[in-house]
Amino acid sequence: MEDCIMDIQDIIKPENQVYKKPSLLNDVHMHYCPGCSHGVVHKLIAEVIEEMGAAEIAIGIAPVGCAVFAYNYIDVDWIEAPHGRAPALATAAKRLQPDKLVFTYQGDGDMAAIGTAESLHAANRGENIAMIFINNAIYGMTGGQMAPTTLLGMKTSTTPYGRRADLNGYPLAISGLMAQLDGTCYVTRQSVETPAAVRKAKAAIRKAFENSMQGKGTSVVEIVSTCNSGWKMSPADANKWMQENMFKKYPIGDLKNV
Amino acid sequence: MAKIKGAVTVNTERCKGCNLCVVACPAKVLSLQPKEVNNRGYHFAFMSAPENCIGCSSCALVCPDACIEVYRVKIDE
Amino acid sequence: MEEVRLMKGNEALAHAAVRYGADGYFGYPITPQSEVLEELEQLRPWETTGMVVLQAESELAAINMVYAGAACGKVVFTSSSSPGISLMQEGISYIAASEVPALIVNVMRGGPGLGTIHPSQADYFQAVKGGGHGDYHLIVLAPSSVQEMCDFVWLGWDLAFKYRTGAMLLADGLVGQMMEKVVLPEPRQRRTEEQVRQQCPWAINGRKGMRPRNVITSLELVDEIMEQNNLRFQRTYREIEKNEVRYEAINTKGCDYLFVAFGSMARICQKVMEVAAEEGIKIGLLRPITLWPFPSKQIKEAAAGVKGIMVVELSAGQMVEDVRLAVECRVDVKHYGRLGGIVPTPEEVLDELKKQFAIGK
Numbered sequence: 001m002e003d004c005i006m007d008i009q010d011i012i013k014p015e016n017q018v019y020k021k022p023s024l025l026n027d028v029h030m031h032y033c034p035g036c037s038h039g040v041v042h043k044l045i046a047e048v049i050e051e052m053g054a055a056e057i058a059i060g061i062a063p064v065g066c067a068v069f070a071y072n073y074i075d076v077d078w079i080e081a082p083h084g085r086a087p088a089l090a091t092a093a094k095r096l097q098p099d100k101l102v103f104t105y106q107g108d109g110d111m112a113a114i115g116t117a118e119s120l121h122a123a124n125r126g127e128n129i130a131m132i133f134i135n136n137a138i139y140g141m142t143g144g145q146m147a148p149t150t151l152l153g154m155k156t157s158t159t160p161y162g163r164r165a166d167l168n169g170y171p172l173a174i175s176g177l178m179a180q181l182d183g184t185c186y187v188t189r190q191s192v193e194t195p196a197a198v199r200k201a202k203a204a205i206r207k208a209f210e211n212s213m214q215g216k217g218t219s220v221v222e223i224v225s226t227c228n229s230g231w232k233m234s235p236a237d238a239n240k241w242m243q244e245n246m247f248k249k250y251p252i253g254d255l256k257n258v
Numbered sequence: 259m260a261k262i263k264g265a266v267t268v269n270t271e272r273c274k275g276c277n278l279c280v281v282a283c284p285a286k287v288l289s290l291q292p293k294e295v296n297n298r299g300y301h302f303a304f305m306s307a308p309e310n311c312i313g314c315s316s317c318a319l320v321c322p323d324a325c326i327e328v329y330r331v332k333i334d335e
Numbered sequence: 336m337e338e339v340r341l342m343k344g345n346e347a348l349a350h351a352a353v354r355y356g357a358d359g360y361f362g363y364p365i366t367p368q369s370e371v372l373e374e375l376e377q378l379r380p381w382e383t384t385g386m387v388v389l390q391a392e393s394e395l396a397a398i399n400m401v402y403a404g405a406a407c408g409k410v411v412f413t414s415s416s417s418p419g420i421s422l423m424q425e426g427i428s429y430i431a432a433s434e435v436p437a438l439i440v441n442v443m444r445g446g447p448g449l450g451t452i453h454p455s456q457a458d459y460f461q462a463v464k465g466g467g468h469g470d471y472h473l474i475v476l477a478p479s480s481v482q483e484m485c486d487f488v489w490l491g492w493d494l495a496f497k498y499r500t501g502a503m504l505l506a507d508g509l510v511g512q513m514m515e516k517v518v519l520p521e522p523r524q525r526r527t528e529e530q531v532r533q534q535c536p537w538a539i540n541g542r543k544g545m546r547p548r549n550v551i552t553s554l555e556l557v558d559e560i561m562e563q564n565n566l567r568f569q570r571t572y573r574e575i576e577k578n579e580v581r582y583e584a585i586n587t588k589g590c591d592y593l594f595v596a597f598g599s600m601a602r603i604c605q606k607v608m609e610v611a612a613e614e615g616i617k618i619g620l621l622r623p624i625t626l627w628p629f630p631s632k633q634i635k636e637a638a639a640g641v642k643g644i645m646v647v648e649l650s651a652g653q654m655v656e657d658v659r660l661a662v663e664c665r666v667d668v669k670h671y672g673r674l675g676g677i678v679p680t681p682e683e684v685l686d687e688l689k690k691q692f693a694i695g696k
Binding site: 100 | 358359361387389391392393395396397399400401402403404406407409411425426429528539540541542543544545548549550551552553554
Binding site for chain 1: 305315320326
């Protein structure tokens with residue numbers, strides 16, 4: 001059979017290309033650890049902006065945390081926010097420039113600890129922004145401390161014997177709170193550990209971005225993620241651990257879609 | 259019957275050898291280089307069984323560093 | 336058109352902002368400056384000029400909205416009073432570090448802590464020495480009348496945009512609350528996006544025409560670059576010090592004693608000067624209008640032939656330190672201040688001057 005011995009070089013031709021790095025994802029080395037979910041989500045955001053033809057109107061608000069350098073990777077205008085304040089920045093950027101596509105990129109500390117007030121109130125006002133929320137249940141950048149979303153029993157550098165409700169409180173499923181607010185139009189929980197999940201997460205980001213431009217209110221896309229370095233696992237094992245443990249507390253799917 | 263053939267390229271300098279593409283590939287096409295490393299010391303991914311590739315893009319979709327590009331052709335038998 | 340009105344300092348401030356062509360106000364109510372937000376909501380500028388007015392969930396959110404607005408090259412401001420300004424220090428430091436132009440109004444009340452709602456000038460240190468973290472300065476303007484509450488809004492923004500820096504209008508509760516005649520300037524148009532793109536090419540407004548992306552950030556992990564950033568800030572501050580010192584000197588030539596006072600205390604000192612003149616005591620007044628950059632040189636010159644200087648403040652003694660530095664301890668510098676929201680009477684100040692300098696004894 002001739003096709004079996006078809007030369008690879010005959011396949012690798014521009015006309016046969018079905019997947020490529022989005023051009024809005026800059027050609028620089030990303031500082032993330034190998035296997036980090038941030039990279040996948042960055043890629044999806046870049047793809048969505050590109051496919052929407054929104055590169056000229058997109059404004060990202062970067063958080064404090066591992067994703068602080070998101071502005072180096074996705075080739076659109078960015079403001080780097082103080083920790084937790086991204087939704088406040090996004091509020092002003094969008095209200096002052098309603099024709100722009102404004103989104104925040106926030107980790108769990110940003111969204112559910114230091115920036116809870118800003119996040120909930122921006123959502124409650126129904127700001128026409130999209131909030132991309134990376135929940136990996138740990139503080140990656142500062143070295144693996146407890147996050148508001150850290151699971152009970154989960155070991156972190158500040159809960160070395162495992163998170164205890166009596167000492168550390170309970171994991172905060174903030175998207176559930178967001179879904180209850182009148183200002184949100186779309187709250188969804190996605191993940192990026194399998195090809196199917198990645199496709200769904202991308203569709204969710206696209207929907208959130210479109211909602212913001214249609215003036216429907218606030219969209220929240222939570223990406224339940226891994227931090228394999230912080231969790232001290234291999235990337236593949238982290239994905240498995242996430243499926244087995246994180247999804248119980250943070251089930252995947254739409255929490256609100258109006 | 260038409261048959262699908264695929265191939266991928268790996269940006270070996272972008273690759274961090276996280277192995278997620280290897281796990282995601284349904285056709286067991288990819289492996290990490292057992293010995294060779296890139297400039298940052300990572301064992302990067304490569305097509306160890308290129309004949310099995312169906313160009314499904316699973317590897318590229320889960321790649322956190324966007325280092326995999328995918329090509330696909332349909333061959334009429 | 337210009338308009339003559341009788342209004343509170345806080346209200347004048349709101350009108351001045353709309354007339355300047357402001358793009359946005361973000362604030363949180365706190366006494367004694369809530370009239371700023373109230374007046375803006377009354378004016379509904381979003382229906383006329385398109386200006387955004389938003390009551391934020393906290394001062395922390397408000398200053399960060401201002402930070403983003405400024406990063407977008409927009410004419411934005413916030414107002415608050417002392418405890419609220421303490422909460423804003425995070426955002427103010429980021430504004431300084433990111434080199435974006437913003438106006439922050441502090442209508443001071445007595446502290447520390449929740450303190451009192453009555454007038455104070457005890458945030459002088461916080462305003463002129465930094466307040467937030469890191470090596471930075473704000474241009475600090477101290478209005479002493481309702482007219483200046485209006486005028487300094489314009490001046491503050493002009494300077495903020497000229498130097499890409501934060502400017503603070505440091506008023507006290509007295510100036511914010513008192514009513515006076517004010518001439519409101521002729522309204523100006525808000526800038527269009529095209530004008531913003533021209534005047535602020537660094538602004539965050541999308542990559543129109545696929546221009547290279549703009550990033551506003553205060554983060555830099557390469558120490559050598561961070562040092563260069565800091566040196567650039569410092570060069571800007573030296574430039575501001577060179578060009579923007581503002582002050583008012585009244586009867587400073589040939590006076591025996593010199594008052595140095597700002598804001599509402601400067602006005603009370605003027606009354607003291609009148610009373611004192613009747614008793615044959617010649618007092619001059621040097622009123623710093625910019626508290627930073629501080630008119631050190633001008634104070635030194637005015638102090639050349641005087642027997643003594645009295646710094647009168649609604650604080651336990653803050654600006655007095657800068658006055659002592661200005662005169663290099665060659666002149667006797669005394670201080671008088673009332674605390675807790677109390678404003679001294681002219682008679683009280685005069686008695687204190689006589690007592691501290693043993694005049695007529």
